[in-house]
Amino acid sequence: MASAAEIARRDEQGKVRSRWLLSAPALVIVFIASIGPLFVMLAYSFMAKGDYGDVKPGEFSLDGWFSVFFQRDIFDDTLSLADAHLSILWRSLRLSVITTVLTLALGFPTAYFIATRPRHTREIWVFLVTIPFWTNLLIRTFAMQQVIRNEGVLNTLLMWLGVIQEPIPIMYTDWAILFGMVYVYLPLMVLPLYASLEKLDFRLIEAGYDLYAGRLAVLRRIIIPLVKPGIVAGSILVFIPSLGAYVIPRVLGGGKNLMLGNLIELQFGAGRNWPLGAALSITLMVLVMVAMLFYVRNAARSGGGHG
Amino acid sequence: MPEPAAVPDSRIAVECRGIVKQFGEGPRALRALDNVSVAIRENEFFTLLGPSGCGKTTLLRMIAGFEYPSEGSIRLHGEDIAGLPPFKRPINTVFQSYALFPHLTVWENVAFGLQMLGRPKGEIASRVAEMLKLVHMEELAQRRTDEISGGQGQRVALARALAPAPKVLLLDEPLSALDYKLRKEMQIELKRMQSETGITFIFVTHDQEEALTMSDRIAVMSKGKVLQIGTPWDIYDKPAERFVADFIGETNFLPAAMVGIEAGLARVRLPSGVEMSATLADGYVPSSEATLVVRPEHARVVASGGQLSGLVENVVYFGTDTHIHVRLDEGFTFMVRQQNSRSQSCGAEVGARVGIEIAPDAAQVLRD
Numbered sequence: 001m002a003s004a005a006e007i008a009r010r011d012e013q014g015k016v017r018s019r020w021l022l023s024a025p026a027l028v029i030v031f032i033a034s035i036g037p038l039f040v041m042l043a044y045s046f047m048a049k050g051d052y053g054d055v056k057p058g059e060f061s062l063d064g065w066f067s068v069f070f071q072r073d074i075f076d077d078t079l080s081l082a083d084a085h086l087s088i089l090w091r092s093l094r095l096s097v098i099t100t101v102l103t104l105a106l107g108f109p110t111a112y113f114i115a116t117r118p119r120h121t122r123e124i125w126v127f128l129v130t131i132p133f134w135t136n137l138l139i140r141t142f143a144m145q146q147v148i149r150n151e152g153v154l155n156t157l158l159m160w161l162g163v164i165q166e167p168i169p170i171m172y173t174d175w176a177i178l179f180g181m182v183y184v185y186l187p188l189m190v191l192p193l194y195a196s197l198e199k200l201d202f203r204l205i206e207a208g209y210d211l212y213a214g215r216l217a218v219l220r221r222i223i224i225p226l227v228k229p230g231i232v233a234g235s236i237l238v239f240i241p242s243l244g245a246y247v248i249p250r251v252l253g254g255g256k257n258l259m260l261g262n263l264i265e266l267q268f269g270a271g272r273n274w275p276l277g278a279a280l281s282i283t284l285m286v287l288v289m290v291a292m293l294f295y296v297r298n299a300a301r302s303g304g305g306h307g
Numbered sequence: 308m309p310e311p312a313a314v315p316d317s318r319i320a321v322e323c324r325g326i327v328k329q330f331g332e333g334p335r336a337l338r339a340l341d342n343v344s345v346a347i348r349e350n351e352f353f354t355l356l357g358p359s360g361c362g363k364t365t366l367l368r369m370i371a372g373f374e375y376p377s378e379g380s381i382r383l384h385g386e387d388i389a390g391l392p393p394f395k396r397p398i399n400t401v402f403q404s405y406a407l408f409p410h411l412t413v414w415e416n417v418a419f420g421l422q423m424l425g426r427p428k429g430e431i432a433s434r435v436a437e438m439l440k441l442v443h444m445e446e447l448a449q450r451r452t453d454e455i456s457g458g459q460g461q462r463v464a465l466a467r468a469l470a471p472a473p474k475v476l477l478l479d480e481p482l483s484a485l486d487y488k489l490r491k492e493m494q495i496e497l498k499r500m501q502s503e504t505g506i507t508f509i510f511v512t513h514d515q516e517e518a519l520t521m522s523d524r525i526a527v528m529s530k531g532k533v534l535q536i537g538t539p540w541d542i543y544d545k546p547a548e549r550f551v552a553d554f555i556g557e558t559n560f561l562p563a564a565m566v567g568i569e570a571g572l573a574r575v576r577l578p579s580g581v582e583m584s585a586t587l588a589d590g591y592v593p594s595s596e597a598t599l600v601v602r603p604e605h606a607r608v609v610a611s612g613g614q615l616s617g618l619v620e621n622v623v624y625f626g627t628d629t630h631i632h633v634r635l636d637e638g639f640t641f642m643v644r645q646q647n648s649r650s651q652s653c654g655a656e657v658g659a660r661v662g663i664e665i666a667p668d669a670a671q672v673l674r675d
Contacts, residue, residue, distance in 0.1 A: 206373055207406035209393040211420035212471065221419075225410045 038285075045278035053272040064275025068283055085263065085280075092260040093287070095174060096242035099181040100189075103238050104231065106182070107189035111230075114190075115197035126194065129187050137184065141251045144180045145171065148252075172254035180248040185241065189234040196230025197223075232299045239295075240288055260284050319384075320475055320507040321347040321370060326379035328365055328531075339365045340376070341531040347475075347509060348524075352501050354510045356518040357528035358554070363511045366528075367477050370509065371400050383474065394423075399468035400477040403484070405460045407452040413463050414439070414448040420471040438466040441500065458489045465497075469504060478510045482517065494521055515555045519543060527551045535589075544602065547588040547674050552600045559606075559641050561599040563672075568593070573672045575599060578637040581614045585670035598673045603630065603644035605669035608655050613662030615641065619655045631655050633663060 048061035071082045114125040132140060147153045148170040155167035170176050200223065208218040224231070246261030253259070258266075260280065267277030328340040340362045347353045355363040368374045370381060372393030381389045388396055399420065407416050417438050421431045439445045442462035447455055455463065461481060468476055478497075482490045498521055501508045512518055518525050519539040526536045527550075535547040546552035549560065566574040566582060573585045575597055585599055608619075608631050617635040624647075631643045641663060655661055 201406070203402060203404055203406045204408060206393070207400075207402060207408070208419075209373075210371060210398075210400045211467070212394045212423040213419075214394055214423075217423055221423075222408060 041278045041281055045275055045282055047275055049273050049275050051272075053268070053274060055274050061275065064273070064277075064279040067273075067276050068279045088258050088260060088263050089283075089287075091174070091257070092243055092245075095177055095181065095259065096239055096245075098178060099185060099242045100235050100239045102178070102182045103186050103189040104235065107186055107193050107234060108231075110186075111190050111193035111197050114194050115200070116202075122198070126191070129190050129194075132184075132187060137247055138251070140184060141180055141248055144183055145252060148176055148179055171252065172256065174253070174257055176252040177245075177249045177257060177259070180252045181242050181245060184248060185238045188237040188241075192233035192237065193227065193230045196227040196233075200226055228299060232296060235295065236292060239291065243288055243291075244284060318349050319346050319382075320349045320351070321345075321509065322380075322382040322385075323366070323370070324380050324382070326366065326369065326381070327377045328362070328369065328374065329377045338531050340369075343379075343528075343531070343533050345526050345533060345536060347507060349507055350505050352498065352508045352510065352521060352523045354512060354518045354522040354525045355528060356512060356515060356525050356555075358513055360530075361528040362531040363513075363528050364479060367400075367479055367509065367511050370475070371398055371477050372396050397471075397473050398475045398477060399471060399473040400479065401464050401468045401481045403479045403481065405464040405481075407460055407463055407467070409452055411452070412448070413444060413450050413452065413455065416452060416463055417466045417470050419467065424471060434470055435466075438470045441469070441503070442466045442496075457484055458493070461485065461493060465500070469500070469506070472504075473506060475507045475509060478508060480511055480513070482512075483514075490517075497521065519555070527554065529554075545586060545588065545671050546600060547590065549598065549600075549673055549675055552673065557603055557642065557644075559601045559603060561601065561639065561641075561670075563597045563599045565593070565595055565597045565672075573597065575670070575672065577614055578635070578639070579615050583614055583665065583670065584668070585672050586668060587672050588674040590674050591672060592674070598675070599670050600673055601641075601665055601670050603642045604628075604646075605666045606641070606643045607664045607666070608633070608643050608645065609662045609664045611662050613664035615663040615665075616661065617641065617663070619657050619659045619661055622655055622657055633661060635663075 044055050045064045046060060046062070047055040047057065048059035048063065050056055067082065068085060069082055070079050071084075072079060110129075114122055114129075117125060135143075145152070149155075150167040150169060150171065154170070155164070158164045159167065170179065204222055204226070205218055208222045213221060244261045245259055246265060249257060249259040249262055264277050264280045264284070267273045267280060271277070322345075324344050326340050326343040327338065330337045330339060343362070343366060345353075345366075355366060357363045365374060369376055372388070372391060372395075376389055379389070380387055383396070383398070408419065411419065414435060417435045418431050421434055426434070435448075436445070439448055442465055444459060444462050444466065447459060452460065452463065461484075464481070481497075482493050485493060494517060497508070497510075510518075510521065519542075522539055524536060524538055525542050527534045527542060529550050535542060535551050537545070542551060543555055546555070546558075552558045552560070561577060563575040563577055563585075566576055568574070568587070571587065573587050574582060575585050576582050577599075585597075607613075615633075615635055617633045619631060620634045620640065621630075621632040623630040623632075626647070628644050628646045631645065633641045633643065635641055643663060
């Protein structure tokens with residue numbers, strides 16, 4: 001007969017085994033759907049490009065990675081920096097940062113407004129914020145086009161009001177991309193901010209006023225440090241998809257104002273340079289990771305990280 | 308201990324005059340405060356006492372600046388502050404929930420007000436050290452506020468509110484979250500701090516015992532009105548209204564007939580037919596009937612004689628004293644509290660026929 005300890009040990013082993021067995025489907029999905037493709041991308045970026053797209057599987061080559069940063073002159077073989085890629089990279093970063101800052105500036109008052117409503121009205125406001133998600137991104141982007149084009153709602157309104165005499169050309173500029181991204185990503189900023197603000201103890205704000213802090217000081221010294229987790233989460237949720245945006249720059253920025261997402265798409269499509277596309281994708285990922293690490297660490301250092 | 312009739316204006320720290328606070332409009336409007344006037348003197352421990360919903364916290368929040376009166380004026384040392392935001396009033400609050408900033412340390416919490424006032428760093432450091440010493444929290448200065456106990460949180464809240472040296476300190480039921488023993492300790496501490504700092508304290512509580520032991524003066528409130536303002540002695544011994552007498556301590560009410568008023572004292576006839584003299588509440592409106600109030604410890608059970616008589620219904624022993632419930636011949640129950648002494652028992656047996664002797668000047672005629 002087995003001792004009690006023996007039974008307990010076997011029981012424990014069985015539990016561990018069934019735990020793995022039960023989580024196996026999830027693990028398989030995670031591997032196939034997210035980690036697996038990353039390895040494929042990594043492998044592709046180190047292969048030679050095929051003549052009609054695709055890659056030559058057996059052939060190792062650094063050309064993909066090389067052409068992310070450099071270009072070779074077709075006539076005299078001199079090396080120079082890949083200006084086109086770097087300027088697209090720079091534009092993507094710049095537009096994403098501006099988008100994040102603008103959504104934060106617009107989203108914070110919105111979330112604060114919702115969080116200070118009576119409980120049952122709050123739910124209605126949150127519901128209204130989520131309504132844009134019901135429509136496809138492409139359709140929303142085309143709708144934005146109707147707003148900002150020369151004969152669109154915005155220009156017509158401004159001309160009717162007499163603010164401007166001629167329509168301001170917004171379409172196919174960086175401004176158009178910015179308009180589109182702020183519009184599309186704003187809810188992603190508002191929702192986490194609201195979640196943080198809703199938990200905020202408003203008696204602390206009274207305590208701040210009581211201790212001679214004016215409205216700005218209360219915002220800076222009490223509210224912002226306490227809702228920092230929401231600010232960090234919202235910024236990450238906006239910044240990452242902004243950096244990889246594809247549909248918005250394509251529709252609103254026209255063909256000239258590419259962002260990283262469009263450049264990558266180009267390599268897998270018309271460019272027929274899969275290794276370069278793969279290398280660019282991984283560059284984008286590394287960029288996002290570095291930016292996030294920097295941001296999160298910075299946010300944690302400057303006050304609190306608590307709440 | 309009669310109150311001086313008039314206090315010179317210069318000695319009044321906070322004066323609220325004709326304060327009305329109304330929520331909503333029309334016939335369904337709620338009057339949280341209804342024509343409230345109080346004058347709180349400098350360096351006074353003043354208590355707003357009343358059951359929950361009586362408007363005491365609303366009045367306190369109005370003095371702090373979190374709410375604005377619908378009507379009336381609030382003056383701080385003669386200056387009208389009713390329109391000033393809280394951060395422009397030299398008044399600090401100890402909140403019921405303490406409301407300590409969770410993202411700051413104990414030290415940073417106490418320093419907050421001084422930093423907002425733009426005081427130099429050296430001054431802040433020495434002032435914070437001084438305050439932490441006052442509340443015995445020097446060793447926990449670098450703790451986060453979620454790493455300290457409720458009693459310690461209470462001390463930090465107090466130090467934080469006292470650090471900017473306000474002219475008036477408001478305390479909103481600050482002891483209600485503490486257990487009994489800690490509460491007793493903090494009552495003594497608070498009293499000590501008030502006399503050490505010389506700051507006017509306005510204290511809100513629903514605990515009558517707390518109010519009696521700590522206050523210089525008490526304002527008893529009910530349903531948005533101030534019923535009586537006076538020293539603990541006034542409030543306890545000379546209650547003006549039935550609510551005040553009932554809310555504070557235990558008491559006996561007796562219906563009586565008014566015989567006459569002479570030299571500020573009333574002559575009343577008790578239900579037993581015996582006449583006696585009684586003091587009159589402030590603002591007494593003459594009428595033929597009167598309600599008399601007698602504290603249980605101001606009466607004595609005697610074998611025979613006394614102004615009242617009846618049968619002993621119940622005798623309850625409390626250690627330091629004994630409560631004797633007597634069913635009067637007229638049908639009322641009267642309670643007598645007698646201090647126990649080693650040598651003799653209270654001398655009352657259940658069912659015995661006894662007399663009740665009311666001490667001279669112990670009866671008071673109520674206003675209502």
